[in-house]
Amino acid sequence: RSGGRTEVVTLILTGIAVNAFAxxxxxxxVFFADNAQVSQITFWQLGSLAQATWPKVLAVLPCALAGLAVAPLYARKLDLLALGERPARHLGVDVERLRLVLVLVVALLTAA
Structure with a gap:
């Protein structure tokens, strides 16, 4: 953070580091799994929903609904942010707060 602002490069590098760790x-x-487990892990990585059941869907539904309810509230601010950070700031957007909230919302939606 410099001057109370998080640099975009820092966010990108943090994402790359988390991705590498994951x-x-x-x-x-995969290394410690047997053949059947490797197959299951591979299907999971490819987005398989074969093991999805309604109780599992209901378990993540609150997170998905919360994220989907909050995301549209920030649509206009995101449109302003698309103009650039400086113009968005001049138009009254708290860019740091918006960035933090949107990272949390996207993480919530991704987790769901």
Whole structure:
């Protein structure tokens, strides 16, 4: 953070680091798994919904609904942010707060 602002490069590099760590963990799971588990892990990585059941869907439904309810509230501010950080600031957008809230909302939706 410089001057109370989070740099975009910092966010990108943090995302790359988290992705590398998660990839290493998945690789570790694959290394220690037997053939049946490797097949299940591979299907899971490819987005398979074969193991999805209604109780599992209901377990993540509150997170998905919360994220989907909050996301449209920030649509106009995101449109302003698309103009650039400086113009968005001049138009009254608290860019730091918006960035933090949107990272949390996107994480919530991704987790769901």
């Amino acid at each position: 990839g290493a963990l998945i690789g570790l799971f």
